[in-house]
Amino acid sequence: xxxxxxxxxxxxxxxxxxxxxxxxxxxxxxxxxxxxxxxxxxxxxxxxxxxxxxxxxxxxxxxxxxxxxxxxxxxxxxxxxx
Numbered sequence: 001x002x003x004x005x006x007x008x009x010x011x012x013x014x015x016x017x018x019x020x021x022x023x024x025x026x027x028x029x030x031x032x033x034x035x036x037x038x039x040x041x042x043x044x045x046x047x048x049x050x051x052x053x054x055x056x057x058x059x060x061x062x063x064x065x066x067x068x069x070x071x072x073x074x075x076x077x078x079x080x081x082x
Contacts, residue, residue, distance in 0.1 A: 002040070005031040 002019050004012040006028050014022045023030065023043045032041040048054035049061055076082045 001035055003033045003035065003037070005033055 001013050001015060003010055004014065004022070004026075006026075011030070012022060019032075026043060026045055029042065029044045031039060032043065033039055048056075049058060050056040070078070073082075
């Protein structure tokens with residue numbers, strides 16, 4: 001068994017087989033300990049790509065990057081700078 005700790009408290013006990021899927025659901029930094037309380041590692045969830053909109057996925061970013069954009073000159077024209 002692996003004991004998951006967050007903020008100084010036990011939050012879960014899982015088998016090694018269940019560990020990966022359980023960690024993917026964690027939203028805070030978690031310390032992994034064995035049954036005797038000895039530290040065995042840490043897990044920190046990945047920060048969202050766009051922190052102000054966590055719903056944006058890597059696939060969405062790549063899709064937007066693949067779209068045609070505007071040149072600086074076209075932006076200047078659209079803004080009426082030239």
